[in-house]
Amino acid sequence: MIWNKEMECLPREERRALQLYRLRRTLRRVYETIPAYRRRFDETGVTPDDLHHLEDLQKFPFTSKNDLRDNYPFGLFGSPLKDVVRIHSSSGTTGKPVVVGYTREDVDIWAESVARAIFCSGGGPDDIIQVAYGYGLFTGGLGLHYGGEKVGATVVPISGGNTKRQVMLFEDFGVTILACTPSYALCIAEMMEEMKVDHSKLKLGAAILGAEPWSNSMRNEIEQRMGVKAYDIYGLSEIIGPGVGCECECQDGLHICDDHFIPEIVDPDTGEVLPEGEKGELVFTCVTKQAFPTIRFRTHDISRLTSEPCRCGRTTMRMERISGRTDDMLIIRGVNVFPSQIESVLMQIEETEPYYLIVVDKRGTLDELEIRVEVREQIFSDEVRKLEELQRKIRREIESVLGISAVIRLVEPKTIERSIGKATRVVDRRTLENGPETGGKAS
């Protein structure tokens, strides 16, 4: 079933015409209403009138996460706050977090995108969707929630955590679709086994999983252990949240809602737009949103695009599942983590350049973050109590900055390998069959 057949199956030329129309309107609007965009356009020497064809989009400047941060909190809003009905925020990085806003129409575009994703996953009004994404400033929970209500499904807003109860509600409510991060899905699968709940006796049929990169082998594992078909959903709050793209039953790339979000693939080093089918960095432009119309946002996610119509009948652009990152960002339990955030916490505590190693691993099904900190003379106390206090302080600070807990290990100096003067800061032991090991380097 296709939620919005008109838009999702629009012939290619009509789709492009619609995109061009909406893009032109959006470029004009941001140029006229958002000074930061006008400045960037002027610096680059372009005006909205330079857009004649869709391909002219590449003349316009990129927007980076730093641009969003520099305009914290509302500097890139295209609507006055009185028209903004919702705020979301992505995890804080060094300094300020990124804040995004939605008008009532934007919330509806978002719900529309997620509605398409739910239909892609075989869902509909007869389904009971358990939303086990976190609710709050993170877009996961409310995104799936509004999409679920939009298609007329029954939404169970349980949020993340309380895993036993998640399983209990599968049984008691007859839940048919689970929405959460892939690692949490595995965690629930484990709990099902522990509670001796036979998945063949459940009505659960699909899982809509996203907010962190995952591999095909992980998909197979989830599908087998939960007795579901698992669909990859993509999104980011800077664009709208979950629902920017989602897999259909063919599981052959994610259908992008490209009547709302125009994708490009660029060379991460040069910024050149790459021909269709080539692997590179995903860039998105929002062409319908009012409150936060991001232009050419660099996602740092690596993928490739195809405009080949899908066997399911949809004609949208499809993106390959994310195979890696172009920067050193780690996604741990669905939360974006930059090594620089950890570094700045340690820097404040140690008042000197810290030596540390970030080790990300799977403990059971969940990601575990361990930070090894070299104990050098300036932080060494010969009292156990004080060292343990230091450990607790680092853990507290890290948790308040990242929003996730970490294991802090104090280690001897020089035990963290140094390569050509610079230390390797990240060891990611979670294996992603598609992606390279994220070997972030010190900045």
Place this chain on the structure above:
Amino acid sequence: MKLRQISIFLENRAGRSAEIIGILGRAGVNIRAIALADTADFGIIRLIVDKTDKALEALKNEGITVKETQVIAVEIPDRPGALAAILNILGKAGINVEYLYGFLDRVEDKAIIVFRFEDIDQALRILTKEGYQVLNGSRVHDM
């Protein structure tokens, strides 16, 4: 009156203390007293040695995290109840003991307790007033 103690940070893993103590042996440093505090992850070795400067230099050259701290050594009788007595006095005076360890004097037939205090000068005043023999540094380092 104060003693120079060397504190060493080490990870809790097999063979590590042997490696560190080995450095001192090779440097010709003799250990007078030693104590090890440990947690699940890490430990702290505390040492009184004959050649403190030489020991510090050798350890630092190996890139080991060391710290010099001041402690005092008090001579007490080698019999039941003697340690309790001195701890009682300190407790009553409100002196906080961070840690302590002891060893026996081979010559004098006494017990020697090494103390680390939060307020070392205050502790010294109390102990001297109470008639305890606080050993001077060279006596212990050269034992």
